[in-house]
Amino acid sequence: MKPEQKFSGISGSTLKIIAILSMLIDHIGAAVLERGLLASAWVKNDAALFDKIRAVDRVLRLIGRPAFPIFCFLLVEGFLHTKDSKKYALRLLVFAFISEIPFDWAVRGNAVDFRAQNVFFTLLIGLLVMMAASYFSKNIWLQGLIFALGLGAGYVLKTDYGYKGVFLIELLYFLRYDRKMQCIAGALAFSWETTAPIAFLPILAYNGKRGLSMKYLFYLFYPAHLLILAGIAQYCAAL
Template sequence: MKTKWGISGSVLKWFAVITMVIDHFGASVLETYMMNVWGRSPLGNLFSDHWNELLRVDRILRYIGRPAFPIFCFLLVEGFLHTRDVKKYAMRLGIFALISEIPFDLAVRGKFFDWQYQNVYITLLLGLLTIWALKTQKDVWYLRLVIAAAGCALGELVHCDYGAMGVALIVVLYLMRESRFQQCITGAICTYWELPAPLAFIPIWFYNGERGRQPKWFFYWFYPVHLLIYGVIGSWILPGILL
């Protein structure tokens, strides 16, 4: 659905990336390291007097970042609807899911490997595979229901970021693709549990259907690279400065 006014997919993606970076700084440097890993070490004495301030700053950063994921889910659906090769699209997501796992674990879990929680590329890949399967069963409603339920269950089973709720959001945005109004309303309802994530559907409402200019590989690489930087800051640079 294209309009002559509004914002492009590129603008939406930059907005999501910027808010994601802010969110992950709180989740990684503040939460994982300053408040947990190093907070339980002798460095914890340096943070104890400022604990409430850290919590307050962290909460603000996490709130700012909440709209990022719904926007990425919306853009994934748009990408699926317009891609010439879904297989290659899924393959790219799968490759970067593997590339991102160590940076994700280092940044968010404080260790090199942690199979108990997987990065958001896994969520997006499962969502893509689910709506791809839904497309093949246009007229069999009970099979579509089984496919959607299976995708959500798998998201929960593999413990990917946002789990079943993340996959469900992608499914809902796909099913409501014929109406931007319905997408925004149902999407906001699906994300009400993580305020202020529903605010993502304000810029989504103004999406004009145009892809806009986008660096081909930049956005794929940005996710693992910025997580790796945060992991390095938390693991080595931060304690080196404070000790």
């Protein structure tokens, strides 16, 4: 008889896959259903069909809510373990610009739309805040100012999730030495998103291990899947 296997937790790569799948489902609702099918004439003219698709959309968006908190947690973990935070920030900046047109096209229907910026900008602001706060780790007042400036940047630049997203990153960083408190505080901070707190269940089970090496998976998947969904949405809207 084989010895009973004990649950060893969830690796970082598993968390990343969970977040990516959740995000994909969310964006299918936001792009293909909301901006595509629900905007098409044949669906608008069929009230029963419109209501059914709308109901499916609500379910997809609820499934997608846990994605962002997981990405925030992984960002904090990435910062704590990276050997070069400057390269980390540069990578986020590059992909923020690469992803902006796909994001605007998929979510807003325009190639360029300044009403909202993609999530890479939110993550970049959070990373810069952590870098600055770490540099001035002995000055609590300066750290407070840095946190405030980060919130302001998220609000002014209209990044995805805005100042609330930056605040979650700051909160998870501040509580980085206590996983249980991270999860409790994070769940409370994002309780305004109905299903987002569910993200902290797999986060609580995180075992601190990297898992499979998939450094660029999210970076490449994010703009690529948005481009594909934007094309599908445009096709559906034209039906």
